[in-house]
Amino acid sequence: MTINPGDQVKTCDELAEAPDEYRKAVEKIVISHAVNELYGAQVFDEPAIALAPTPYAKWLTCRVAMEEYGHHVRFRELGEQMGIAADWMTPAGKRPLSIFEFDLQTWPEFCVIKLLADLAEILQVEDLAHCSFLPLRNLARMTMPEERFHAQFGRDFCTELCRTEEGRQQVQAAIDRYFPLLPKFFGRAKSRNNETFRKWGIKQRTNEAMLEDYVARARDLVEGTLGLTLPKVEAAATA
Numbered sequence: 001m002t003i004n005p006g007d008q009v010k011t012c013d014e015l016a017e018a019p020d021e022y023r024k025a026v027e028k029i030v031i032s033h034a035v036n037e038l039y040g041a042q043v044f045d046e047p048a049i050a051l052a053p054t055p056y057a058k059w060l061t062c063r064v065a066m067e068e069y070g071h072h073v074r075f076r077e078l079g080e081q082m083g084i085a086a087d088w089m090t091p092a093g094k095r096p097l098s099i100f101e102f103d104l105q106t107w108p109e110f111c112v113i114k115l116l117a118d119l120a121e122i123l124q125v126e127d128l129a130h131c132s133f134l135p136l137r138n139l140a141r142m143t144m145p146e147e148r149f150h151a152q153f154g155r156d157f158c159t160e161l162c163r164t165e166e167g168r169q170q171v172q173a174a175i176d177r178y179f180p181l182l183p184k185f186f187g188r189a190k191s192r193n194n195e196t197f198r199k200w201g202i203k204q205r206t207n208e209a210m211l212e213d214y215v216a217r218a219r220d221l222v223e224g225t226l227g228l229t230l231p232k233v234e235a236a237a238t239a
């Protein structure tokens, strides 16, 4: 069978028959998600259980950590079905994204990470929910409600923290330090990888369009909902 741009690829067996360019593009995405879901759970979500201030907050943080490890497990399982070596799907095999290069120390910092980084992840998952490789599309659709819960968790706890002046200052300080790491998450402008993803319908939008949408949605949350200030975006997508 011949697979052309615009076609859907329904199974891992069909993927094995797909052109190299298609297969490698899908592999890149699955590896990246497997690695980054695991690393994020290790450096942010699991340590945050110890930072959570109340039993209720610990309970919900445990759920977030469980789901982030679960995302790794699901992406890794798909990767294994696609024939990707298990070693490539851990932080030892591929360097994690720079959004994880933040030294998490406090509960307000974790709440801001969930508010802003999980919103960024929601945009990626929304895009993959229309992916031409159907097992990846299905995985994105399964993951979506959980990522929405994580972003809502961030929003709820940030809202609660912002009820006191000290809490507002802590949340604003964390946003000022964390938000600048996020534009890079969407990749470079005029990216070749992104061009290949769009050619094959693996992804739908350009990195520039995703970033613009993200900044608008983050501004809505930070300025509209929390009444705080979103730092200026550096020309990070072109860096």
Ligand SMILES: [Fe+2]
Pocket: 037, 067, 068, 071, 121, 147
């Ligand atoms: Fe996740």
Ligand SMILES: [Fe+2]
Pocket: 068, 118, 121, 146, 147, 150
């Ligand atoms: Fe998440």
